[in-house]
Amino acid sequence: MYTISTQQIIEDVQDLPTLPAVVMEILNNIDKEEVDTHELAAKVAHDSALTAKTLKQANSAYYSTLVKVTTIQQAIALLGLVTVRQIIISAALSGCFPENNCTGFSHKNFWRHSNLVAIVARILARRLKFNQEVAYTAGLLHDIGTLVLVSKHSTEYAAALLWQQDNATTQLNAERHILGTDHAAVGEALAQEWNFSEQMIHAIAGHHHPERPGAGFLASIVHVANGITHALGPSGTQSYTPPEINGVSWESAGLDQQALNEVLEEAKAEFLKLEQDIAI
Secondary structure: OOOOOHHHHHHHHHHOOOOOHHHHHHHHOOOOOOOOHHHHHHHHHOOHHHHHHHHHHHOOOOOOOOOOOOOHHHHHHHHOHHHHHHHHHHHHHHHHOOOOOOOOOOHHHHHHHHHHHHHHHHHHHHHHOOOHHHHHHHHHHOOHHHHHHHHHOHHHHHHHHHHHHHOOOOHHHHHHHHHOOOHHHHHHHHHHHOOOOHHHHHHHHHOOOOOOOOOOHHHHHHHHHHHHHHHHOOOOOOOOOOOOOOHHHHHHOOOOHHHHHHHHHHHHHHHHHHHOOOOO
């Protein structure tokens, strides 16, 4: 077994590029509705690479704008502040983790899954009267530790993926067996390094074990959303060895069969839109 030490994890996350200041500001104020959109647009515009990625996503088929979006301010006017903030976060994160040659790992599938979990988390949050944008963002970020492992330990992570397939087990079990750590622990370290909110750190760290003390309700929402997404798969079909959903978290989501069917129908509609967009 190739064991990644706590010190190595710390060094790995410190070696990654930091998020742009405007993205950190968005993340730290994700639960605030009153935002100066002109100021936000001006700050994003100072980062040409981030602006280009944001506008590319804003013009993708998924958002179906009737006119071509050419500025951040225009994107906010057409798509709304909540959507544009989410696009900016997604665009910034993808830039921190360039694709590499980790055998068996697909960056496209990773971001597809992250976006799908974010969508389901937002649906659940609306039903539970929890902040939808916070839940969406946590869903988008929940597996961010995976990208650290893929970027910094690609050969070993490829071995973990192969072991997962050969032993018909979960990603988490395979990571622990081969690497001596897992993406939730690494994601927690990265979230701390990047100064995410305590709520977001706990959600990332606890999305596989929301029953642990201090994990918080957001971790439960992401946990259930992750389980539903894994079970469905991107196209609504059963995926390979989905993680089990914790019983307490499932009960806290309040999903009887009718409610679950409604969530699945809404999620499937969003899934189909996402699948048709090659940018994700």
